[in-house]
Amino acid sequence: MDPVKFVRVVRTSSSEVYILWEDEERVGQLDVHFAHDVIHATIILERETSEDDRRDLVNQIDQEIINSYLPSFDREDFLVSVFQGEEVDAFNDAGDLEDEFDLDDEY
Numbered sequence: 001m002d003p004v005k006f007v008r009v010v011r012t013s014s015s016e017v018y019i020l021w022e023d024e025e026r027v028g029q030l031d032v033h034f035a036h037d038v039i040h041a042t043i044i045l046e047r048e049t050s051e052d053d054r055r056d057l058v059n060q061i062d063q064e065i066i067n068s069y070l071p072s073f074d075r076e077d078f079l080v081s082v083f084q085g086e087e088v089d090a091f092n093d094a095g096d097l098e099d100e101f102d103l104d105d106e107y
Contacts, residue, residue: 001053037075043082054082
């Protein structure tokens with residue numbers, strides 16, 4: 001796996017969510033949660049990868065994202081869980097916008 005590009009889509013005071021891109025292909029999602037001197041990351045990869053590729057990705061995340069928040073000498077643990085899967089659906093609580101705004105009407 002080539003180095004990925006991280007595009008942050010959510011940021012709170014204690015967490016961040018990134019979409020992972022390799023060139024024009026979405027390859028996964030990264031959720032990072034900061035808790036004082038412990039950091040937990042969940043990586044969801046959308047394709048099969050080798051163990052070496054996953055290690056390289058974790059190292060890239062550590063260097064580009066985690067170290068900017070807490071350098072390795074300032075933290076006790078960086079815990080990472082890696083999953084492989086695919087997005088099968090997405091939901092939001094806005095409902096069906098077409099029904100709500102009747103988008104078929106001309107203005």
